[in-house]
Amino acid sequence: MAPLLQVRDLRTSFFTDEGEVKAVNGVSYDVEAGETLGLVGESGCGKSVSALSLLRLIASPPGKILGGEVIFEGEDLLKVDESEIRHVRGNKIAMIFQEPMTSLNPVLTIGKQLTEALELHMDMDAASAMNRAVQLLDMVGISEAENRVKDYPHQFSGGMRQRVMIAMALSCNPKLLLADEPTTALDVTIQAQVLEILARLSRELGTSVIIITHNLGVVARYADRVNVMYAGRIIEMAPAKTLYAKPRHPYTVGLLSSVPRLDQERRTKLEVIEGVPPDLISMGTGCSFYDRCHYRADRCVEESPELAQVEDGHRVACWEWQRVTLGGIDENPRTSQ
Numbered sequence: 001m002a003p004l005l006q007v008r009d010l011r012t013s014f015f016t017d018e019g020e021v022k023a024v025n026g027v028s029y030d031v032e033a034g035e036t037l038g039l040v041g042e043s044g045c046g047k048s049v050s051a052l053s054l055l056r057l058i059a060s061p062p063g064k065i066l067g068g069e070v071i072f073e074g075e076d077l078l079k080v081d082e083s084e085i086r087h088v089r090g091n092k093i094a095m096i097f098q099e100p101m102t103s104l105n106p107v108l109t110i111g112k113q114l115t116e117a118l119e120l121h122m123d124m125d126a127a128s129a130m131n132r133a134v135q136l137l138d139m140v141g142i143s144e145a146e147n148r149v150k151d152y153p154h155q156f157s158g159g160m161r162q163r164v165m166i167a168m169a170l171s172c173n174p175k176l177l178l179a180d181e182p183t184t185a186l187d188v189t190i191q192a193q194v195l196e197i198l199a200r201l202s203r204e205l206g207t208s209v210i211i212i213t214h215n216l217g218v219v220a221r222y223a224d225r226v227n228v229m230y231a232g233r234i235i236e237m238a239p240a241k242t243l244y245a246k247p248r249h250p251y252t253v254g255l256l257s258s259v260p261r262l263d264q265e266r267r268t269k270l271e272v273i274e275g276v277p278p279d280l281i282s283m284g285t286g287c288s289f290y291d292r293c294h295y296r297a298d299r300c301v302e303e304s305p306e307l308a309q310v311e312d313g314h315r316v317a318c319w320e321w322q323r324v325t326l327g328g329i330d331e332n333p334r335t336s337q
Contacts, residue, residue: 002074003030004208005054005176010068012046012053015061019281023049025232027068028307031176036141036202036209038223038240040216040255042277046232047212048098051178055089072176079087091121094169095178096162103165104153110137110164114171121172136167140197159190163197170201177202180212195222216259225313228252232290232299234307238314248310248321250293256326287319295320 012024024046031037039047052058054070054077069075072093077085089095097103105113114136115129124132130149137145140163153161162182169177181200183191199222202209211223219240226243228236228251235305236249247253257271275292286301287293293300299319307315316322 002034004073005031006069006071007050007054008069008071010050010053010070011066011217012027012049012063013066016281021280022232022283023280024064025055027234028230029227029228029234029237030208031208033175034202034206034208036199036211036222038219038226039210039212039229040214040219040226041229041321044277045229047130047229048180050096050229050304051180051210051212054178055093055095056085057089057095062307087121090117090169090174091172092174093176093178094172096165096169096180096182098181098184101158101161104161106153110156114164116150117168117171132171133167136171137164137168139201140164140167141193142167159186162186162190162194166194166197166201170205170207173205174207176208176210178210178212180232181214182211183213183215183218183301191218198222213218216255228255231283232280233288233317235289235317236315237307238310242311245326246313246314247326248316248324249289249318250295250320250324251289253324253326254292263285287317294325 006026007030008033010024010027011022013177014021016024027046027050029037029299039050041047049058053065056065056077058065065078067076072088074168077088111130111133114133115126118124118129118132133149134145137148142148142160142163156164171274182198183194186194195218198209201207211218213219226238226240227234228249230251236243236252241254244256247256247261251273254271254273258273260270273292278288284301287304290296290300297320303319305317307317310316310321325329
């Protein structure tokens with residue numbers, strides 16, 4: 001059975017006065033029905049742009065989707081006409097955008113914003129759509145939903161606004177949910193509540209979820225598989241348990257080593273990834289992580305590695321992956337020149 005979503009060689013760039021920014025540079029992956037996929041990496045690595053590209057939401061100019069395929073239920077979303085992609089957005093594929101504080105329209109009631117998609121995609125009349133809106137708010141844990149649908153966004157806290165965003169995204173029972181930094185600007189307690197809501201609704205409704213985040217703890221708890229992005233490309237993909245136990249890309253090791261762990265002593269020093277991400281306008285021909293890597297070899301500066309199979313379901317883009325270990329580098333690492 002074919003995956004629900006198949007992304008193949010997706011490429012999206014932004015054309016600026018300084019040059020072409022290759023924000024997404026040949027990304028390929030699958031999402032199975034009912035699974036949760038984590039997409040992680042530093043800010044600016046292309047996570048959000050890749051998600052927006054799936055629904056053709058890239059602002060043009062300056063952005064442009066240059067190529068690739070986004071096969072959803074057997075159809076390439078990059079080739080369908082505008083009316084067809086509008087039918088997919090919010091209906092079959094929904095998105096929770098970053099920053100719940102600014103994603104809602106401040107001059108429309110919550111009820112109006114919830115019922116709009118229901119009337120458009122589900123052909124509901126106003127009364128039926130409002131009843132459904134109340135059910136959705138109740139489903140995501142907002143009390144007195146019948147009264148709250150009449151309120152405006154400024155009358156909700158940050159956590160409640162995020163719950164509203166989840167309700168809006170799930171209103172048409174989508175098959176795929178794109179959650180772009182769903183816990184941004186929320187305190188830790190509210191983050192946990194929001195993520196538990198997403199996990200519960202995914203189980204109950206059978207919705208596939210792509211969680212886009214830089215929070216490795218979120219991915220460890222909720223994702224089935226993980227894709228790690230760096231400089232516009234996926235540089236490692238694996239089942240979540242495998243990735244956290246046996247990462248094989250130096251960048252992934254660096255990310256995991258920079259996070260506090262409960263199984264380590266309290267005074268254990270956290271590692272840092274030295275240097276800065278590369279300039280996406282003037283990238284060379286070699287590995288994009290070369291300047292920051294402890295394992296680099298001569299080949300790395302000349303050739304960019306493609307994703308290669310490490311074991312079943314685990315792929316990594318690194319020439320030196322066999323030397324990479326979690327918890328420290330090998331005995332004779334190559335240091336910066």
